[in-house]
Amino acid sequence: MAELNDTSIKIQQKLDALKKQLTSARDSFLGYPVSKDFDYSVLNEFLKFPINNLGDPFEHGTYRVQTHEMEREVIAFFAKLFRANPKDFWGYVTNGGSESNLYGLYLARELFPKAIVYYSESTHYSVRKNIHLLNIPSIVIKSQPSGEMDYEDFKNTVRMNRHKPVIVLATFGTTMKEAKDDISKIKGILGDMAIQDHYIHCDAALAGTFGPFMQPKLAFDFMDGADSISISGHKFVGSPIPTGVLIAKRSNRDRIAKGISYIGSLDTTITGSRNGHSPLFLWYALKQLGTEGLRDRYLHSLEVAEYCETQLKSIGVDAWRNPNAITVVLPKTPKSIKNKWQLATEGDVAHIICMPNVTKTQIDEFINDMKNCSEPIIEDEFSYDFSLS
Numbered sequence: 369m370a371e372l373n374d375t376s377i378k379i380q381q382k383l384d385a386l387k388k389q390l391t392s393a394r395d396s397f398l399g400y401p402v403s404k405d406f407d408y409s410v411l412n413e414f415l416k417f418p419i420n421n422l423g424d425p426f427e428h429g430t431y432r433v434q435t436h437e438m439e440r441e442v443i444a445f446f447a448k449l450f451r452a453n454p455k456d457f458w459g460y461v462t463n464g465g466s467e468s469n470l471y472g473l474y475l476a477r478e479l480f481p482k483a484i485v486y487y488s489e490s491t492h493y494s495v496r497k498n499i500h501l502l503n504i505p506s507i508v509i510k511s512q513p514s515g516e517m518d519y520e521d522f523k524n525t526v527r528m529n530r531h532k533p534v535i536v537l538a539t540f541g542t543t544m545k546e547a548k549d550d551i552s553k554i555k556g557i558l559g560d561m562a563i564q565d566h567y568i569h570c571d572a573a574l575a576g577t578f579g580p581f582m583q584p585k586l587a588f589d590f591m592d593g594a595d596s597i598s599i600s601g602h603k604f605v606g607s608p609i610p611t612g613v614l615i616a617k618r619s620n621r622d623r624i625a626k627g628i629s630y631i632g633s634l635d636t637t638i639t640g641s642r643n644g645h646s647p648l649f650l651w652y653a654l655k656q657l658g659t660e661g662l663r664d665r666y667l668h669s670l671e672v673a674e675y676c677e678t679q680l681k682s683i684g685v686d687a688w689r690n691p692n693a694i695t696v697v698l699p700k701t702p703k704s705i706k707n708k709w710q711l712a713t714e715g716d717v718a719h720i721i722c723m724p725n726v727t728k729t730q731i732d733e734f735i736n737d738m739k740n741c742s743e744p745i746i747e748d749e750f751s752y753d754f755s756l757s
């Protein structure tokens with residue numbers, strides 16, 4: 369018994385230490401697009417259930433400890449936000465933006481098995497791995513200094529391969545600079561070359577959730593020409609578990625659906641067993657926020673991002689933002705600042721992402737640290753390169 373108590377005390381001590389470490393890490397980051405202002409405590413009871421959203425959320429399955437109904441509501445919410453045809457949309461809640469992108473590419477390859485994928489050099493690192501997994505030929509397109517796709521390079525590259533179907537993996541909000549590829553420009557280029565066999569997947573991991581509120585609105589959704597759109601749920605909305613959403617056209621998903629008798633449903637998703645708690649979190653958050661709540665979150669983020677850019681400039685830091693962006697790009701900072709604020713860097717640039725929980729007070733503290741730091745910028749011994757080249 370004494371031994372058991374010792375063990376329990378040690379476990380508790382470990383958990384206490386972990387909580388302390390997580391709290392301190394959570395409260396001091398500005399460099400990653402993760403919201404941390406959520407409260408899902410009313411859903412604690414649901415952690416006692418072995419929820420598994422096995423199978424297609426739009427089909428009846430045999431396993432009933434699931435949250436398919438909530439999942440369908442989440443899909444319908446985003447389908448509407450992304451102006452999908454109300455009679456032709458489908459989707460599911462994934463494990464994150466990377467899986468959502470994998471699904472978009474998978475659908476595209478099933479529809480056009482002989483296609484080439486085009487994506488810009490600013491594309492998220494996971495896309496190259498997804499393309500490799502799916503074994504699709506691909507070509508990297510140059511980016512403009514802003515991070516947006518270089519459309520001249522895109523046009524010239526596609527022209528050289530115009531006998532092949534085209535899959536475009538466009539990004540609406542690149543990882544480092546939050547640059548947005550313009551879906552209608554991409555669609556226009558394909559139209560000018562009369563390339564009918566094409567598929568455009570829009571990776572809108574961070575910016576998709578607030579894209580509809582941008583003024584002026586930028587082209588990224590179904591009405592602008594996207595065939596599927598992906599987002600990360602733990603980014604702008606916020607979730608304790610990484611999650612994502614994929615919205616596609618139902619007519620396309622129908623072409624790849626296969627029935628599986630073991631689950632009594634269609635095997636349309638990448639994984640078999642699927643997290644059923646994440647759809648519940650997202651459903652709850654969207655019910656609480658609604659479209660207006662999301663808009664307010666975006667306007668708050670935008671205001672803080674403008675403030676951050678101005679404050680950095682006022683102390684002589686060469687900071688800038690893409691139009692409508694909540695990401696402030698700045699030159700790489702000294703290591704102590706990078707570590708304290710957990711700033712991601714790529715090449716010579718770093719960024720601050722003004723997620724809805726970021727306040728002007730935190731920005732002031734960051735500016736103060738920058739002002740008082742005389743440390744030179746030294747290269748990390750191991751530096752991680754997020755670029756694709």
Ligand SMILES: Cc1ncc(COP(=O)(O)O)c(C=O)c1O
Pocket residue numbers: 401463464465466467491492494539541542543571573574599600601610611612
């Ligand atoms: C543009 C972009 N796409 C995809 C991803 C991957 O999303 P996740 O981390 O949800 O898998 C990210 C993550 O930062 C991203 O910035």
